[in-house]
Amino acid sequence: MRYFRDKNGKPFLMLGVQAHNSSTGTWMMDKTIQVARLYGANTIEAPVYWNWVEPEEGKYDLTSVKRLIEQVRAAGLKLIILWFATSKNGHPNYAPDYVKTTPDRYPYAKGPDGVSVASLSPHGVETMKADARAYGEMMKFIRDFDGDEGTVIAMQIENEMGLANTDMDYGSAAREDYKKPVPEILRGIVLEDAGPVTGEPTWPGIFGRHAHEAFCAYYHAAYLEHIARTGKEIYPIPTLTNVMVGEQGDEEPGLNYNSGSAAGRVLDIYKAAAPHLDYLCPDIYNAPFSEYERIAARYTRPDNPLMVPESSGQGEANAVNMVRAFTKFKAIGVACFGAESFADSQGNLKPGARPVALSMRMMGNIAPLLIRNIDKGNVYCFLQEEFQSQQYLRLEKYHVLASFIRSGGTARGLGSAIDLRGNPENDHVLKERGRAVLIQTGEHEFYLCGAGVTVNFRKRPDALDEDRYAKLTSRMATNLNHLHVEEGHFDDNGDFVVDYVRNGDETNYDVYVHEGQVVRLRLNPVF
Numbered sequence: 001m002r003y004f005r006d007k008n009g010k011p012f013l014m015l016g017v018q019a020h021n022s023s024t025g026t027w028m029m030d031k032t033i034q035v036a037r038l039y040g041a042n043t044i045e046a047p048v049y050w051n052w053v054e055p056e057e058g059k060y061d062l063t064s065v066k067r068l069i070e071q072v073r074a075a076g077l078k079l080i081i082l083w084f085a086t087s088k089n090g091h092p093n094y095a096p097d098y099v100k101t102t103p104d105r106y107p108y109a110k111g112p113d114g115v116s117v118a119s120l121s122p123h124g125v126e127t128m129k130a131d132a133r134a135y136g137e138m139m140k141f142i143r144d145f146d147g148d149e150g151t152v153i154a155m156q157i158e159n160e161m162g163l164a165n166t167d168m169d170y171g172s173a174a175r176e177d178y179k180k181p182v183p184e185i186l187r188g189i190v191l192e193d194a195g196p197v198t199g200e201p202t203w204p205g206i207f208g209r210h211a212h213e214a215f216c217a218y219y220h221a222a223y224l225e226h227i228a229r230t231g232k233e234i235y236p237i238p239t240l241t242n243v244m245v246g247e248q249g250d251e252e253p254g255l256n257y258n259s260g261s262a263a264g265r266v267l268d269i270y271k272a273a274a275p276h277l278d279y280l281c282p283d284i285y286n287a288p289f290s291e292y293e294r295i296a297a298r299y300t301r302p303d304n305p306l307m308v309p310e311s312s313g314q315g316e317a318n319a320v321n322m323v324r325a326f327t328k329f330k331a332i333g334v335a336c337f338g339a340e341s342f343a344d345s346q347g348n349l350k351p352g353a354r355p356v357a358l359s360m361r362m363m364g365n366i367a368p369l370l371i372r373n374i375d376k377g378n379v380y381c382f383l384q385e386e387f388q389s390q391q392y393l394r395l396e397k398y399h400v401l402a403s404f405i406r407s408g409g410t411a412r413g414l415g416s417a418i419d420l421r422g423n424p425e426n427d428h429v430l431k432e433r434g435r436a437v438l439i440q441t442g443e444h445e446f447y448l449c450g451a452g453v454t455v456n457f458r459k460r461p462d463a464l465d466e467d468r469y470a471k472l473t474s475r476m477a478t479n480l481n482h483l484h485v486e487e488g489h490f491d492d493n494g495d496f497v498v499d500y501v502r503n504g505d506e507t508n509y510d511v512y513v514h515e516g517q518v519v520r521l522r523l524n525p526v527f
Contacts, residue, residue, distance in 0.1 A: 002305050003332050003371065004043075004238065006078070007150025013326070013367040014153075014333025015360050016080065018045035018310060020340055021088065025052070025064050028340050033075045035339040038349050040361035043078040043153070045309060045335050049094040050085035054134045057098045062141040069142070073151040080154045080240075080309070080335075083138070085131050086223075087161040089244065090258045092120045099130060106130070109169035119163045122219040122260065123173040132230040143235035154237060156309060157227050160244040160283065161220055162258025168212040169219075178215055182206050185272045186218060191265055213253040214269055216260035221273035228276035240279035242309045247295050248286075264298035271303055283310035283337075287317035289324070289385060296329045306331040312356070313342050316433040319355035320383050323435045323450075326363050327381035330374050336360075355432060358451055362516030366437050366449040368494035369518075373439050382453055384434035397443065398523075399458040403510065404434030406452060436513055444523040447496075454510035455479075459527060476527050479511055483522040496520060 003011035017039055019032040024046050036044055052064045065081075072079040084094040092100055099106045099120070106127040108116040120127050135157070146152050163169065168178075181201040194208030203211035228239045246253070246263030253259030262270040262280040270280055282299050286292050300306045306329045312318040313336030325331040336342075342353040349357055363370070373379050382391045382402040389407045393400040436450025448455060457479040461468035471477055479485075485502040502519075511521055 004078075004153050006153075007148070011371055012042065013363060013371060014043050014078075014080075014307070014335070015039070015041045015364050015367075016043035016045050016309075016333060016335030017041045017313065017339035017342075018082075018335050018337045019047070020338055021047060021084070023340060024048060024068055029068070029071055031343065032339045033071065033077065034347060035342050035349075036075070036077055038343060039313075039336070039339075039357045040364045041077070041335075042364065043080060043333070043335065044072050044075075045080045045082055045156070046072070047082040047084045047094075047159075048138065050083070050131070050134055051094050051096045053138055054096050054130075057096070057130075060134065060137045062138065065138055065141055066145060069146050069151050073146075073149060077151075078153045079151050080156055081138075081142075081152055082156040082159060083135060083227075084159055085135065085157075085227075086120050086127060087158040089160045090119045090162045090164045090261075092118075095120065099127065107171060107173065109163050109166065109174070110171040111166040112170050114170065117163060117165050121169050121171055121174065122216075122223045123169055123171065123177055128223050128226055132227045135227050136230045136234055139231040139234040142237075147235065152237065154278075155231060155239050156281075157224055157231075157239055157241050157277070160242055160258060160261060161224065162244060162261035163216060163254060164258055165254060167252075167254040167259045168216040174219075177219065178203060183218070183273075186214070186269060189268045189272065191268075210265065213259055213263075214266060216253070217262070217266040217269045218273050220260035221262070221270045221277075225274035225276055228274065232276050238278045239276060240281050240307065240309065241277055242281045242283050245282045245284065245286075245295055247291065247298070264295070267298070267301070267304070279307045279332075280304055281307045281309045284308050284321070285310070285312050287312070287315065287321070289317070289321065289383075292321045292324065293328070296325055296331075300329045300331075308334045310335065310337040312336065313338060314350070314352040314356060316355045319359040320433055320435050322356065322359040322363065323381055323437065324383055326370065327379055327437055334360075334363075358432065358516055359435065362435075362437075362449055362451060365489065365516055365518050366439070366447065368490040369439055369441070369447055369496075370437065372494070373441070378440040380438040380440075382434060382436045382438065382450065382455075384452070393438070395440065395460075397460055399460060400438070401456045401458070402434070402436065403454045403456070404452060405454065406431045406433070432514075442522075444525045446521045446523075447518060448511055448513055448521065449516060449518045450513040451516055452514065454512045456510045457521070457523060459523070471527070474527075479521060479523060480508060481524045481527055482507060483524050484520070485511065485522075486520045487517050488520060489518060 109121040198205040207214040249256030384404040432452035434452040436453040487500040488498040
């Protein structure tokens with residue numbers, strides 16, 4: 001299964017906002033839902049806390065889960081529950097008191113100096129069992145309360161799991177496990193930059209300089225696998241875990257990111273050890289395009305479609321990267337963390353949030369067509385880099401030139417279109433960093449959706465046409481020679497509905513998209 005699906009089995013693009021960590025059960029969830037509407041989101045990500053579900057050992061209270069599902073359901077949105085249990089960024093903040101205060105039963109991990117670190121040990125068998133029991137009770141409730149409605153579409157197990165301030169657990173149980181042979185399922189895995197290895201079934205023998213991280217990753221993955229399997233045996237909805245990415249700093253575990261997390265380096269270990277985790281999902285806050293692409297590429301695999309459960313909800317770089325994720329990397333979902341911070345006290349989007357909200361609405365507008373075409377090789381994107389005014393795309397029958405408005409790209413066709421339909425309150429859309437999706441659905445038919453972009457199509461003459469230059473320079477070779485240019489939307493069946501027909505002044509120059517609208521362009525094949 002690739003995409004998330006609704007209760008009728010229909011796939012949809014997950015467009016989400018995530019609540020702040022402590023919002024569940026408070027008035028803040030109302031603001032999260034309000035922001036979801038402003039962003040055009042279809043999904044809320046919100047935490048459920050182990051210490052609320054099991055306030056006393058063996059006594060379970062699912063009130064908070066019920067209330068959360070009811071709130072999201074009433075808003076007509078989908079819900080991904082974040083199980084904050086053993087780990088919140090590696091720390092046991094949301095574990096019950098009985099777990100945090102009984103280290104002889106529920107041990108903390110230890111650093112190389114023998115001193116405890118602020119993380120529960122993945123080698124703590126009793127911790128894993130208690131976590132799984134509570135998770136199982138929650139899954140029973142979700143199955144019985146929401147199974148028919150399908151509000152909850154997926155479960156995130158833990159949050160950025162792993163150990164900070166150490167590269168592995170050095171406690172007594174971990175040391176004994178480290179002496180054991182590497183499990184058979186891992187012995188064919190090769191980690192990049194591992195250095196010389198002997199091939200012996202020891203952690204250093206197979207994983208070299210990454211032996212400690214590989215060991216730590218395996219036991220964290222096995223821990224997550226136990227919880228995921230427990231839940232799926234009760235209610236088999238998709239599961240994921242989010243990841244503190246390893247592509248940062250010196251890329252040393254425990255120093256630059258949580259050791260044991262499903263970092264890019266150890267994805268193969270996680271896939272082998274945790275088959276009941278459907279998606280391993282990077283939290284990408286990296287704004288630079290090159291960094292974003294490196295991380296996204298690492299998590300885009302045949303056995304792991306890209307899903308970004310946390311990203312920034314503000315800033316133009318993040319607005320462009322959202323489109324990048326859905327087009328270049330075929331992402332199945334992207335969510336923005338900290339939803340309540342994106343709106344002011346009057347309930348309006350803050351200026352910094354507008355670009356990302358526009359990108360999310362844009363992707364929602366084109367989503368039905370994108371899902372149907374993403375694997376056909378006919379989906380393209382225009383993403384404006386720094387200092388860039390234009391981007392060229394060569395297709396079999398057309399030259400396609402996108403111009404980015406705010407960086408001095410061509411303004412052909414803008415004047416009359418904006419004067420006729422412009423709203424001074426929306427002038428900011430003309431200053432957007434350009435981004436657009438282009439989908440070719442026929443030999444001469446295209447759909448364009450985006451912001452801050454104008455696009456010119458020029459028909460390419462046949463290869464042996466001796467009149468090629470004369471034809472190339474004719475305006476009849478451009479999109480002036482169209483059959484129809486129409487703005488519209490996709491209905492619930494995924495059919496395109498025309499809302500506005502462009503012609504005359506609105507079509508005499510480049511095809512423009514400013515506010516995430518969808519434009520269908522049908523060019524005249526006769527020339």
